[in-house]
Amino acid sequence: MDNPRRILLVDDDEGIREVARTVLEMVGGYDVETAASGLEGLEKARTSPPDAIVLDVMMPGLDGPATFVLLQEQPATRGVPVIFLTAKTQAADRSRFASIGVAGMLSKPFDPMALCDQIAGILGWQS
Amino acid sequence: MNGGAPTTGKVDPTAAIRAIWNSNRGEVMGRVAVLEDAVLAMIEARLSPEDRSAAERDAHRLAGAAGTFGFRRASEAARELEGILAGTYPVPLDRTLVAADEVVALRRDLSRDPAPATEGVVTRPLESAPPSAAGRSAGVPRPEGLPAGPLVAIAATGRQRREQLAAAAIHCGFQSLGIGAHGWLPQEGPRPEAALIDLSGGDGGVALIARLAALDPPIPSLALTPPHAPCDRVSAARAGARGFLSIEASPEELFSAVQDLLTPTKALACTVLVLDHVTASLSSVRAALQNAGLRAVGLEDPAQFWELLEQTQPDLVILGTSLPGAGGAELCRVLRSDAQWAGLPVLLLSAYDDAPAVAALFDAGADDVVAMPFAGTYLAGRVLNRLKRTRVLRANALADRTRDAQAVDQAARPSGGLVAADFDVDVVIVEDDPLLAELLGHALTTRGYRFRLFTDGQAAAAELAGSPAALRSRVVLLDVDLPALNGFGVLRQMAMAENLAATRVIMLTAHSSETEIVSAIELGAFDHVAKPFSVPVLMQRVRRALGD
Numbered sequence: 001m002d003n004p005r006r007i008l009l010v011d012d013d014e015g016i017r018e019v020a021r022t023v024l025e026m027v028g029g030y031d032v033e034t035a036a037s038g039l040e041g042l043e044k045a046r047t048s049p050p051d052a053i054v055l056d057v058m059m060p061g062l063d064g065p066a067t068f069v070l071l072q073e074q075p076a077t078r079g080v081p082v083i084f085l086t087a088k089t090q091a092a093d094r095s096r097f098a099s100i101g102v103a104g105m106l107s108k109p110f111d112p113m114a115l116c117d118q119i120a121g122i123l124g125w126q127s
Numbered sequence: 128m129n130g131g132a133p134t135t136g137k138v139d140p141t142a143a144i145r146a147i148w149n150s151n152r153g154e155v156m157g158r159v160a161v162l163e164d165a166v167l168a169m170i171e172a173r174l175s176p177e178d179r180s181a182a183e184r185d186a187h188r189l190a191g192a193a194g195t196f197g198f199r200r201a202s203e204a205a206r207e208l209e210g211i212l213a214g215t216y217p218v219p220l221d222r223t224l225v226a227a228d229e230v231v232a233l234r235r236d237l238s239r240d241p242a243p244a245t246e247g248v249v250t251r252p253l254e255s256a257p258p259s260a261a262g263r264s265a266g267v268p269r270p271e272g273l274p275a276g277p278l279v280a281i282a283a284t285g286r287q288r289r290e291q292l293a294a295a296a297i298h299c300g301f302q303s304l305g306i307g308a309h310g311w312l313p314q315e316g317p318r319p320e321a322a323l324i325d326l327s328g329g330d331g332g333v334a335l336i337a338r339l340a341a342l343d344p345p346i347p348s349l350a351l352t353p354p355h356a357p358c359d360r361v362s363a364a365r366a367g368a369r370g371f372l373s374i375e376a377s378p379e380e381l382f383s384a385v386q387d388l389l390t391p392t393k394a395l396a397c398t399v400l401v402l403d404h405v406t407a408s409l410s411s412v413r414a415a416l417q418n419a420g421l422r423a424v425g426l427e428d429p430a431q432f433w434e435l436l437e438q439t440q441p442d443l444v445i446l447g448t449s450l451p452g453a454g455g456a457e458l459c460r461v462l463r464s465d466a467q468w469a470g471l472p473v474l475l476l477s478a479y480d481d482a483p484a485v486a487a488l489f490d491a492g493a494d495d496v497v498a499m500p501f502a503g504t505y506l507a508g509r510v511l512n513r514l515k516r517t518r519v520l521r522a523n524a525l526a527d528r529t530r531d532a533q534a535v536d537q538a539a540r541p542s543g544g545l546v547a548a549d550f551d552v553d554v555v556i557v558e559d560d561p562l563l564a565e566l567l568g569h570a571l572t573t574r575g576y577r578f579r580l581f582t583d584g585q586a587a588a589a590e591l592a593g594s595p596a597a598l599r600s601r602v603v604l605l606d607v608d609l610p611a612l613n614g615f616g617v618l619r620q621m622a623m624a625e626n627l628a629a630t631r632v633i634m635l636t637a638h639s640s641e642t643e644i645v646s647a648i649e650l651g652a653f654d655h656v657a658k659p660f661s662v663p664v665l666m667q668r669v670r671r672a673l674g675d
Contacts, residue, residue, distance in 0.1 A: 015151040015192045022143045058187055087190060087206070095637045098659020099563040104466070105659065109194020109202050112144055122466075124663045 006031040006048075007119070010041035010067065011056040011085065019112050020054070028116030038062025042070055045077045052123055053077075054106070056085045057093070068102065081123055085110070148196045152237075155192060158185040159234050162208060166230045169223045176216065183212035193237065201236035204229040276300040279385055280319035280346070282335055284327060292323060295378030301385065321388050322348035323381065326363060327374065333362050340367025347388045349381075387515065397514050398422045400439055402432055402455070403447030403476060408499060412445060412476070412506065419507035421514075432458065436468070442514055443472045448488065456491035457645050463492035464656045466664050472513050554578040554669060555600040557587040557617065558635070559609050567604065570662050571669070584612030591630070592620035602672045603632045604665075605652075607639055615643065618650055627651035631672040635660070 007030045011017050014036070021032045033050060035041035039062050045053060053071070057064035064084055071077040081103035086094065094105055104122030106115075165182035168174040174182075186209035194202030207229045211222045218226065279301045283289045289305050296303035304319055322339055326332040332350065339346040350368040352360065354375055363371070369388055372381055399421050403409040409425050416423035424439050426432060436444070444462070446455030455475050462468040472494045477484060480498035488496045495513060497506055553576040558564040564580055571578045579598065581587035587605075590598040603621075607614035614634060621627055631653035636644060644655050653672050656665055 013188050013192055015147060015155065016195060018147045018151070019144050019195055022147060026143065060184070085191075087187060087209075095658045098661075099560050101562060101566040101662075104661050108191035112195060113141070121470075122661060 004029050004031045005052065006033065006050040008033045008035065008041060008045055008050040008053045010035045010038060010053065010059070010064075012036055012059045013056075016056075016085075016108075020110075020115060023112045023115050024119075027113065028120070030116075038064070038067035038070075041067055042074075042077075045071060045080065046074055049076050049080055051080070052103070052119070053080055053082045054085060054119070055082055056108075057097075058087065065097070065100070068100065072101070083119060083122055144196065151192075155189065155237065158189050159230075159237060161185045162189070162205075162233065163230050165212070166208075166223075166226045169218050169226060172217060174217070179212055179216060183209055186212055189233070193233075198236050198239075201233050204233040204236065208233070276302060277320040277385075277389055278302045278304055278317050279382075280304045280322040280339075282322065282332065283325035283351070288325065292381075295381060298378055299382035301382055319346055321385050322346055323351060323385065324348050324368070325351045325374065326359075327351070327353040333359060333366050336363055336368050337366035349384055349388060351376075351381075397442040398424060398439055399443045399445060399510060400424050400426065400436060400441035401445045402426045402429060402458070403445075404429070405447065405449075408447065408476065415507045416510060419511055421507075421510065429458070441471070442517070443474065443510060445474045445476060445510070447476050449478060456488055456493075457641075457648060459488075459491045459493055460648065460655065461641070461644060461657075464654070464660075464668070466661050469664060472517050474510065474513065550599045550601050552577045552579050552598070552600045553602065553673065555581065555587070555591065555598065555603045557581045557584065557603065557609060557614065558606045559583060560606075566662065567665075570666055574666060576669075576673075582610075584609040584614065584617045586611070588612055588617045588620045592617065592624045592626060594624040594626070596624070596626050596630070600630055602653075602669055603630055604635060604669070605632050606635045607643075608637060615647060615650075618647055618652055622650045627653075633665075633668060633672055 007024055009017060009020050009024070009032055011020070011034075017034045017036070021034055024030045024032045033044055033048075035044050038055075038059055041053070041055065042062070055064045055067055059067075062070070068082055068084075071080065071082065084097050084102050084105045085108050086097070086105050087108050097105060106118055106122075110118070162182055162185055165174060165178055168178060186205045189205035190202050190209055193199075193205055208226055211218060211226045211229075214222065276299075279296055281289060281292045281296065281303050282305075283292055293303040293305060304317075322335075324332045324336055336348045336350065339348050345367070347369045348367070349370045349372055350360070350363045351374040352371050354373055360371060370384055372384055376384075399416050401409060401412050401416070401423055403412065403425075404427050406427065409427060413423040413425045424435065424441065426435055446458055448455040459473050459475060462471060462473060473492065474495045474497060475488045475491075475493040477488055477496050477498050479485070485496050485498075495509055497509060554571055556564055556567050556571075556578055558567065558580070559582045561582075564582070568578060568580060579600070581590070587603075587609075590596065591600065591603060605614045605617055609617070612620075614636075618627075618632055618634070621630065621632065627650075632651070634644070634647050634652050634655040635658055636647075636655055637658040639647075647655060654668055656668055
């Protein structure tokens with residue numbers, strides 16, 4: 001694979017961003033861009049659309065679902081699959097997220113070592 | 128291979144995660160302090176709504192971060208605190224006391240060294256369970272600092288060849304023991320777990336294989352065969368060689384074959400969940416699995432199945448088929464419809480072994496069916512092979528990561544001849560959520576299927592449940608929560624009109640109970656998929672329903 005897949009990771013928690021970036025780069029071999037807020041994520045996604053976006057649901061300011069809606073409104077980012085990072089307590093919201101068309105959901109806390117497989121599994125990058 | 132991966136050999140990801148934890152620890156502990164203040168204010172009944180919201184946000188972030196860094200207890204405590212802070216305000220006394228306990232547990236857990244990532248909530252996939260095994264199966268150089276791998280005896284002619292094999296062994300995470308040109312094993316020292324034996328040196332190799340196989344317990348050997356020179360494979364196999372490999376095979380191929388040899392004993396790390404309400408058969412299945420070195424968790428009550436499934440995160444599930452309530456076949460269908468469990472190997476125990484009965488179980492999504500009564504070793508053998516195969520498939524899937532997802536979609540597109548002229552459309556969508564309907568419509572169109580959309584149950588039933596039906600469709604994607612007439616109602620009308628033989632119905636369920644799902648299947652629904660679903664998974668199910 002000459003061009004590794006590019007993942008944009010949007011989460012307001014710095015620790016989560018760093019861990020996820022580390023394993024996605026080291027274990028999964030992805031190129032990872034991070035953003036600390038929905039707004040920053042939107043801007044980065046628009047300037048250079050990634051292959052997939054991992055989006056935290058609960059963020060101050062623009063939260064995950066709002067960011068998702070805005071991503072869908074941009075022609076450049078409309079087709080990019082989005083994975084929501086959700087807390088277990090938000091189980092009731094999960095069916096709502098699925099119905100707006102997110103590619104998948106990952107529960108927080110996630111096992112860093114399993115993250116790549118889960119993302120690849122959701123996005124169908126594995127056969 | 129992990130195509131495109133940056134060099135994975137040098138740095139251990141878990142060590143990197145630990146380093147990140149160390150640099151974030153101060154900030155995390157700052158959040159703990161905020162929570163401690165909030166709980167204190169709670170006890171003294173002076174917690175302001177603003178402080179409560181701030182503390183709730185902190186608890187939420189802590190729950191996610193702590194769990195990810197391996198602090199499971201702290202993550203639970205933070206989640207509990209989040210729930211308390213989000214609940215009734217002012218916080219009642221009993222909840223305040225719980226909060227006080229949890230905040231103590233939170234600080235205590237975060238004060239220890241981070242646990243290895245394996246203690247996370249989600250179990251790692253099989254092939255990466257022991258870190259050294261992951262390196263071996265993917266052919267990745269072994270990260271430093273891992274425990275030494277299994278000892279492999281290497282018998283090869285020529286010093287250079289022996290040194291090459293020894294280097295390959297270390298590269299793949301094994302330890303090696305050179306035993307000279309078809310020499311004897313040393314009397315003392317650690318015992319090898321497997322042997323690689325070069326047959327190009329003449330009869331000595333075959334004799335060594337026989338000697339190793341005669342030991343108690345035997346040491347399994349793989350024979351290395353020269354590519355062109357003649358060698359006696361038949362005698363080697365008769366002597367007990369467990370496999371043959373070309374001497375020109377790559378180190379990764381060689382040692383992944385050795386790993387396979389060792390897998391039955393290494394499979395101890397695998398967990399099998401067994402559900403059968405007949406105590407006698409449950410205990411015989413568990414005994415058979417435990418004799419084979421597997422961890423078996425038994426369960427008699429189907430009601431606890433889902434909870435135990437979450438808790439044990441098994442590598443394989445065995446289900447009895449004559450369970451009360453939802454049978455094994457139904458449970459299997461439900462498992463297959465859940466993205467989290469769709470890849471879990473499922474073996475069904477059947478009281479019948481006639482072809483139609485077994486076919487029905489495979490149709491429900493079973494990977495394997497074993498008719499009762501069975502010999503213990505027979506069942507254990509099938510389970511072990513299934514676990515090994517899953518491991519191989521997962522390793523291959525990792526290797527195939529580079530493959531373009533579009534190519535998969537391309538292959539899945541129906542060929543022109545499949546669209547039967549007898550049908551008006553391929554798929555009918557009955558869904559009242561316009562966003563989801565649009566998404567499904569788009570997914571179907573891009574895959575070349577013709578579809579019609581109905582947004583309420585009554586309109587759908589009017590078209591689909593006549594005899595004959597006004598609109599003939601090969602597959603119906605039927606939402607349950609619909610205006611006018613719900614999905615079960617539509618299904619019932621279609622069943623009464625006897626239209627379910629020609630049209631396959633996939634129920635899209637969100638909050639349905641297991642009983643409802645089972646009764647839908649009994650009414651004649653072909654399949655069901657639980658919301659939230661991933662669109663690719665649903666498309667896979669549509670393809671199956673279309674008979675592609």
